[in-house]
Amino acid sequence: MGKRVYEFAKEQNVTSKQVITQLEKMNKPVKNHMAVLDEESVKQLDRVFNPEKYRSADKQEKPAATKPAETKSAESKPADAKPAAKQEAPKARPQASGGQSNQAGNRGGNRFGNNRNDNRNKKRGGKFKGKPAKAAVPLEADPNSKTSQRKAARLAQESEMGNVIKYDDVLSVSDLAAKMDKKPNEIIMKLMGLGVMATINQTLDDETIELLATEFGYEVEKEVLIDETDFEEVEIDFSEYELVERPAVVTIMGHVDHGKTTLLDSIRNTKVVAGEAGGITQHIGAYQVEVNDKKITFLDTPGHAAFTTMRARGAEVTDIAIIVVAADDGVMPQTEEAISHAKAANVPIIVAVNKMDKEGANPDRVKQELTEFGLVPEEWGGETIFVPISALKDEGIDELLEMILLVSEVEEYKSTPEMPARGSVIEAKLDKGRGPVATLLVQHGTLRIGDSIVVGSTFGRVRAMVNDIGRRVKEVGPSTPIEITGLNDVPQAGDQFIVFEDEKKARAIGEKRYQRYLESQRRESAKVSLDDLFSRIQEGEVKDLNVIIKADVQGSAEALAGSLRKIDVAGVKINIVHQGVGAITEGDVILASAANAIIIGFNVRPDGNARSMAEQEHVEMRLHRIIYNAIDEIESAMKGMLDPEFVEEITGQVEVRDVFKVSKVGTIAGCYVTEGKISRDAGVRIIRNGIVVYEGKLDTLRRFKDDVKEVATGYECGIKVEKFDDIKVEDVIEAFIMKEVERK
Numbered sequence: 001m002g003k004r005v006y007e008f009a010k011e012q013n014v015t016s017k018q019v020i021t022q023l024e025k026m027n028k029p030v031k032n033h034m035a036v037l038d039e040e041s042v043k044q045l046d047r048v049f050n051p052e053k054y055r056s057a058d059k060q061e062k063p064a065a066t067k068p069a070e071t072k073s074a075e076s077k078p079a080d081a082k083p084a085a086k087q088e089a090p091k092a093r094p095q096a097s098g099g100q101s102n103q104a105g106n107r108g109g110n111r112f113g114n115n116r117n118d119n120r121n122k123k124r125g126g127k128f129k130g131k132p133a134k135a136a137v138p139l140e141a142d143p144n145s146k147t148s149q150r151k152a153a154r155l156a157q158e159s160e161m162g163n164v165i166k167y168d169d170v171l172s173v174s175d176l177a178a179k180m181d182k183k184p185n186e187i188i189m190k191l192m193g194l195g196v197m198a199t200i201n202q203t204l205d206d207e208t209i210e211l212l213a214t215e216f217g218y219e220v221e222k223e224v225l226i227d228e229t230d231f232e233e234v235e236i237d238f239s240e241y242e243l244v245e246r247p248a249v250v251t252i253m254g255h256v257d258h259g260k261t262t263l264l265d266s267i268r269n270t271k272v273v274a275g276e277a278g279g280i281t282q283h284i285g286a287y288q289v290e291v292n293d294k295k296i297t298f299l300d301t302p303g304h305a306a307f308t309t310m311r312a313r314g315a316e317v318t319d320i321a322i323i324v325v326a327a328d329d330g331v332m333p334q335t336e337e338a339i340s341h342a343k344a345a346n347v348p349i350i351v352a353v354n355k356m357d358k359e360g361a362n363p364d365r366v367k368q369e370l371t372e373f374g375l376v377p378e379e380w381g382g383e384t385i386f387v388p389i390s391a392l393k394d395e396g397i398d399e400l401l402e403m404i405l406l407v408s409e410v411e412e413y414k415s416t417p418e419m420p421a422r423g424s425v426i427e428a429k430l431d432k433g434r435g436p437v438a439t440l441l442v443q444h445g446t447l448r449i450g451d452s453i454v455v456g457s458t459f460g461r462v463r464a465m466v467n468d469i470g471r472r473v474k475e476v477g478p479s480t481p482i483e484i485t486g487l488n489d490v491p492q493a494g495d496q497f498i499v500f501e502d503e504k505k506a507r508a509i510g511e512k513r514y515q516r517y518l519e520s521q522r523r524e525s526a527k528v529s530l531d532d533l534f535s536r537i538q539e540g541e542v543k544d545l546n547v548i549i550k551a552d553v554q555g556s557a558e559a560l561a562g563s564l565r566k567i568d569v570a571g572v573k574i575n576i577v578h579q580g581v582g583a584i585t586e587g588d589v590i591l592a593s594a595a596n597a598i599i600i601g602f603n604v605r606p607d608g609n610a611r612s613m614a615e616q617e618h619v620e621m622r623l624h625r626i627i628y629n630a631i632d633e634i635e636s637a638m639k640g641m642l643d644p645e646f647v648e649e650i651t652g653q654v655e656v657r658d659v660f661k662v663s664k665v666g667t668i669a670g671c672y673v674t675e676g677k678i679s680r681d682a683g684v685r686i687i688r689n690g691i692v693v694y695e696g697k698l699d700t701l702r703r704f705k706d707d708v709k710e711v712a713t714g715y716e717c718g719i720k721v722e723k724f725d726d727i728k729v730e731d732v733i734e735a736f737i738m739k740e741v742e743r744k
């Protein structure tokens, strides 16, 4: 059988829609992306999409008349960013641990490196790569033929006449209409003709823009603009500066209860920066200690969730990972995860074998177990540093810190205090009195009070800076954590920041980034959800359904994955991005968000963080207890036959017998449960004389002075309903929960 449209498109690195449009031009219309192409069409299409190939085949020596579209990416430079001169990689160094630090040499200070820049270009410009800009035209590939020349001239003229639409980031229906001098309605009608319902403000994806433009006789050119607005993408030019040593930034990871927090506390308590004694330790998310006249910066949030979240947002702040393993417990699931995260981040690992004071401590077993992960101790011929410690008894801490200094020396972490500051957000919150408060890690340059700063999608002027021991400071240099106020909104952990000399510029760039952020939020909400899966399949938008499976046991995860892979609907492929055992975690949600996947939980539930993260990231989670239902649901969604999945269940009735007004708190109802039970997380309806006067959630549920999870029939309790103070004696509170129904 011949190739299908989408297969051909994939091979050519173009979209199915482009192939379909081209086929129409060739008078060979096809129904959709599943259509099978005959050999002749494949040949003709190949010629259209690869004119260069045929040129060389025809042994034409003269250069091509029309060049493939070039994006501005490589050339465009911010006004005052220097030409990107690569930092020379310091000479190869011994590794601190097995196999992770191959690129360590490159890390000497340049964390906004080139690689991400490349990736971003690929991501944005990818669709258009390898596709000639004038793909819609050349059937005759000979650039020297009269026709070609005439066409090239006409095209050049057309572009001058404005027949080429240029855009950089996104276009809405009305933007596109304006660019083509058309009414938005014409675009909307055209979209309807293509089976897509759109509103005037709806943003269009690249494919749709191209399709519409072609329909109206326009060419499109997406310009990948990298300017100061995308400061994360601009390689830092250090060539003007003398690089100096900077403290290493260390993250502590490991399994639950293996002693991460105890270790962080122990390091902090024993090594408060010399000369600063008397300061009051402040939790700002990171702290510095001084050892042998050298500083080390520790990120104060143990565990890899924070580490991964930061990395997922593009912040590469950690230089060294300490993996804590309890000597009496050995390698556990989260130890493995931590190792994977550290390896993925390509940072050196130091193993702290903790709880050496305990009776069952068996450091050799830990070493043995870790060899499986490529972490082989030096005394066994490997390159990983192992340090036996007791975080509880403050033993081995000095040795551990010395090892960190040793690795730092080897890796030569460098930066300059001279440039305007840039770095990453460690944590941020809204403080009632102080407004947005953010802990920043200055990675390069010096941050000063009064600096105009853009942080993530917000901006401001640095009003006050407080360090990790609660002292107000005026300026800080590389690798220093500092809490600042003065931003006009709360940024997110992992956001990057940069200081601009010009306040107006900071404001303009901050505002532009905020607009983009809003736009991306809008697009985020268009993520895959089972409810609209079918219509998107029909529109040809979804060809792969990405799925993450979490199950209670390995066997179920495999069974479910196997069955899902077998579902065969309309050429849509199910892609199992990840399968694993255990509760749905924040990490799963981050992965799902990045991969545009839905999560299927089988006999497992999301943990608290995962649930809120999923809401925030618009990641869909489907929870099941019967494999067949999970499979059936996905299959039904793919066929467009999804039923509602939640029903309400009334769990109890409560009578209000007394009310107390408490200043600052509101009205507390003294109640009696007359039927069933009421639980803390229940939804409630306030019923007065048979009429529902309010529906909402519980704020508190108490028996005497204690918060309780649940109160049963025949018991008294105190209830405060969230955002509702008009509760009255004799009101009836109906408690309900939303219950998942299993599909038949």
Ligand SMILES: Nc1nc2c(ncn2[C@@H]2O[C@H](COP(=O)(O)OP(=O)(O)OP(=O)(O)O)[C@@H](O)[C@H]2O)c(=O)[nH]1
Pocket (backbone or CB within 6 Å): 254, 255, 256, 257, 258, 259, 260, 261, 262, 263, 302, 303, 354, 355, 356, 357, 358, 389, 390, 391, 392, 393
């Ligand atoms: N005997 C002994 N107990 C320790 C040592 N280090 C930590 N512990 C104890 O182990 C328990 C867990 O320590 P934490 O520091 O809370 O462990 P964690 O890894 O931060 O745990 P999570 O935050 O829950 O992931 C606590 O009861 C500590 O007192 C040690 O060196 N020796």
